[in-house]
Amino acid sequence: MNPPTLTLSAVSHTYGRTQALRDATLSVAPGEVVAVTGPSGCGKSTLLLLAAGVLRAQSGRVTVAGTELSGVDDTARALVRRRSIGLVLQFGQLVPDLPVRDNVALPLLLEGHPAADARAAADGWLDRVGLAVGPDTLPSELSGGQAQLAAAARALVHGPALLLADEPTASLDTRSGRALLDLMLATTVAAGGAVLLVTHDNTVAARADREVRLRDGVIEHEVALS
C-alpha cells in the first residue's frame, strides 16, 4: 500500500487564546477523497491551512508527499506547496495585479516552464472549467463564481499530488458547482492524487470516500462512505 499523501498527527493550533484545532490526526491516501465537515467555526479551514503549509503547526506533525512541513524551513515548505499542492480557497484568492490567465499559469511559471507552454496549459484549464477570459482580463473583472473557477484551474494546472479545497463550489450555482467538483475530483483521482475537501455542504461531502467530522476543533467521528 502506498504511503498517505497527507498525514496530520496530533496537530493542534490556537489563535491567541482560542483553540481552533486540538490533537487532529488524519491521513489521505493517494487516489482518495476525504471530506472534512462540521459547523462554522469548528476548525475545518484551520485544518486545511495547516495541511497546505500556509499555517505552521504549533504542535504535532503535518506531512505532505513525504515531506514533514514542520521539519523544514519556509523556502522548503513553499516548494512543497508549489509542487505538490493545489489549493482552492473559498473566494478564489487570485493575485490581483496578474491577468487571470497568468494567475492560472503561475504554478508552472514559478517552476520555470517556458511562458508560452505555461499559458497554453492555463488556456486549456480555463477552457475545461468553462471560464472564457481574454489574455489581459484581470481578476477584478471576474465575478465571485468566475474567480472560484479560475482558482480551481490554477490548483489543477500542475497536476498536484494533493488537492486541498475549502468550500470550492460556494460561489457557484448548483450545476456549475457540480460540474467543477466532477472535474476536480475526476482529474485528481485519475492521476493518483489525494483530495481533502472542506465543506459544510452535505451534497459535496457525499462525493467523498470518507467523512471526517469536526466539532469545536476536535475530530468527532470519521466514517467510510464508499
Next chain:
Amino acid sequence: MSLTELHLALLAGAPRHGYDIKQEHDAWFPDSRPLPFGQVYATLARLQRDGLAEVVETRVDGGPERTVYALTDAGDERLRAWLTEPAPPTGTGAEEIVRKTIAALHTGIDVQGHVARQRAVHLRRMRELGQVPPGASPAERLVREHLIAHLDADLRWLDLATDLLRSSPTPPERTHS
C-alpha cells in the same frame, strides 16, 4: 395515493398495454418499489370501469393476449386537474430518523454514535444516487435530485437537533400532568 392519476399520466403519451405501463413506471421512478403487474391490471380495470381509459386494441402476437388501453377525454381531464393541484407540503416518510434522533436526545444514549451512523448511511445513499447511470433520462436525474435534496434536509435537521442538545446539555425534564 395518486396511483390512478399516475396511470393516467403513463397512458398520456400513447396507448399502452399493462406490461409497457409497468416498464415505463419503473423507468420513471428508479428508486421506487417496482410496480407489481397485479396492481397495474387492477388499476387499468378500474380506470376502464370509471370511463377514464378504454380498450383500443387486443393484440395477439404469438404470445399472450395483450390489451391496449388509451386515455379517454375524461381521463385526460382528470389527469390535468390532478396536475394543477400542488402536492401537500408533507414529509417524505423519513419519520424513523426523527423518532430515533429524538429518542437518542431524550435518553442521552450514544447520541454521537447515532449521529455518526445516521450521517454515514445518508451520505452513502446520497453518493449512490449521485452516480447517475450513463444514458439516464433527465426525468430520472430529477428523481435522484429530489431524493438527494431530502436526504440533505434530513442531515441539516440532524445538525440542528444536535446543536440544540449541546446548548442545553441536560435532557429536557418530563412534565407529568
